[in-house]
Amino acid sequence: MGERPGLGGLRRxxxxxxxxxxxxxxxLEAKFALDERSLNREVQxxxxxxxxxxxRSTCLDLGTGxxxxxxxxxxxxPETDLHITAVDRDGTLLYTARERTxxxxxxxxxxxxxxxxxxxxxxxxxxxxxxxxxxDLRHFEPNEAPGSYDAVIAHAVMDLLPLRTMTGRIARWLxxxxxxxxxxxxxxxxxxxxxxxxxxxxxxILAVYDASMxxxxxxxxxxxxxxxxxxxxxVLGETGFEPIAYGSSDWNITPLRRIYRNRxxxxxxxxxxxxxDEALRSEQFSTDSLDRWYRERSERxxxxxxxxxxxxxxxxxxxx
Numbered sequence: 257m258g259e260r261p262g263l264g265g266l267r268r269x270x271x272x273x274x275x276x277x278x279x280x281x282x283x284l285e286a287k288f289a290l291d292e293r294s295l296n297r298e299v300q301x302x303x304x305x306x307x308x309x310x311x312r313s314t315c316l317d318l319g320t321g322x323x324x325x326x327x328x329x330x331x332x333x334p335e336t337d338l339h340i341t342a343v344d345r346d347g348t349l350l351y352t353a354r355e356r357t358x359x360x361x362x363x364x365x366x367x368x369x370x371x372x373x374x375x376x377x378x379x380x381x382x383x384x385x386x387x388x389x390x391x392d393l394r395h396f397e398p399n400e401a402p403g404s405y406d407a408v409i410a411h412a413v414m415d416l417l418p419l420r421t422m423t424g425r426i427a428r429w430l431x432x433x434x435x436x437x438x439x440x441x442x443x444x445x446x447x448x449x450x451x452x453x454x455x456x457x458x459x460x461i462l463a464v465y466d467a468s469m470x471x472x473x474x475x476x477x478x479x480x481x482x483x484x485x486x487x488x489x490x491v492l493g494e495t496g497f498e499p500i501a502y503g504s505s506d507w508n509i510t511p512l513r514r515i516y517r518n519r520x521x522x523x524x525x526x527x528x529x530x531x532x533d534e535a536l537r538s539e540q541f542s543t544d545s546l547d548r549w550y551r552e553r554s555e556r557x558x559x560x561x562x563x564x565x566x567x568x569x570x571x572x573x574x575x576x
Contacts, residue, residue, distance in 0.1 A: 283526045284321045284324070287523045289517070289518035290507060290509065290517075290518065290520060290523055291324060293517075294505045294507050295440070296501075296503040296504060296505045296570040299437075299570040300332070300439075302572050303435065303437050304332040304333070307336055308333065308335070313336055313407060314339045314407075315329060315338060315341070315407045315408070315409060316343070316398065316408045316409070317340060317409045317410075317411075318409065318413055319343070319393070320343060320344040320353050321344060321353065321411075322349050322353050322356065323342070323353030323356045323357055324411060325409045325439075326340055327356060330361070330364075338384050338385070338386075339387075340385070341386075341389060341405075342374075342386060343389045345392040345393070350388045357375055357386055358370055361375070361384060365379060367379065374388050375388075402428050403429070403431050403432070407434060407437060408426045408437070409437045409438075410439075412439070412441075415441060415442045415469060415480040415484035416472070417474060417479060418474055418475055418477035419480045419487055419488055419491045420477075421477060423491050423497070424495050427497065430575045431575070432576075433574055435500075435572065435574055435575075436492070436497060436571075436572070436573045438488055439571075440568050440570065441484045441571070442482060442566070442567075443484065443486055443567045444483040444486075445567035446567075447462075447565045448563070448564055449564070450556075450561070450563075452553075453552075454549075457541075460540070460541070461535045461549065462531065465530070465535070467538075468534040468537070469482040470482050485567075485568060488569075489502060498573060498576050500572045501571075502570060502572065504567065504569060505570045506565060507523075507564070507568065508565055509524050509565070509566075511560045511562075514559065514561065516560065524562060525554075527564060528557065
């Protein structure tokens with residue numbers, strides 16, 4: 257599910273005292289472990305094997321956030337020289353990404369230099385460079401010449417972007433035989449457990465939630481929307497890519513003996529707020545009914561009884 261800065265679910269609305277104010281930064285940090293265990297292992301393994309076959313790779317990370325994909329890159333390619341360009345429009349998130357990246361590299365025993373452009377690190381002849389670029393993706397253009405990148409990564413962001421326009425730009429930025437790795441692409445199904453007493457009412461709320469993604473306009477075009485995973489697979493094939501591997505990366509936010517893993521409870525609270533706020537914004541539901549629904553779901557969450565499963569797709573494709 258896309259990391260949507262500015263979405264109402266990450267602020268407080270005076271609908272119910274149970275509402276939880278979860279800053280977007282905290283939501284991204286909370287869902288790192290959730291994403292880590294949800295990524296499709298076959299797709300990730302193919303990407304890791306591709307990386308390991310190269311002594312040096314230049315990589316572009318789109319929508320870096322707090323640095324999740326940068327950290328994964330460093331773990332997936334422990335012996336490869338890497339030059340990573342990390343792009344996000346939020347400078348505060350990039351600051352966190354820079355700090356987390358520097359910390360990880362130091363933990364691995366590399367000598368780390370933090371410079372205005374980013375981070376430089378070395379160890380026994382291996383070199384890592386990470387440049388952090390604060391830019392809206394609409395206006396971003398790499399400093400490197402077209403066709404300079406070995407890999408482009410987009411984690412939980414393609415549902416926010418116009419797919420055909422973005423994949424065309426990615427193809428232009430990649431070298432021949434370069435790799436695109438798009439992970440955690442929302443694909444049209446959000447299910448809450450246990451079933452709500454008024455099942456039709458909750459289904460209507462979730463339909464509005466998906467519809468809000470379908471109606472999103474970005475750069476005067478439709479975004480990837482609620483079925484971005486399957487649409488991205490199709491569009492890649494139409495814009496000069498050959499799919500290598502793809503598969504589900506579903507979020508399974510369910511309690512075990514009423515206990516949530518890692519920081520899943522924070523993620524679940526944030527997602528409940530997102531769903532509720534889109535329902536409010538639609539003006540299709542009475543405040544009383546929506547308040548009752550939100551209150552019951554929040555109480556289930558507090559009791560360790562609420563579960564959420566979200567269908568997503570990971571894709572790995574090669575530029576033809």
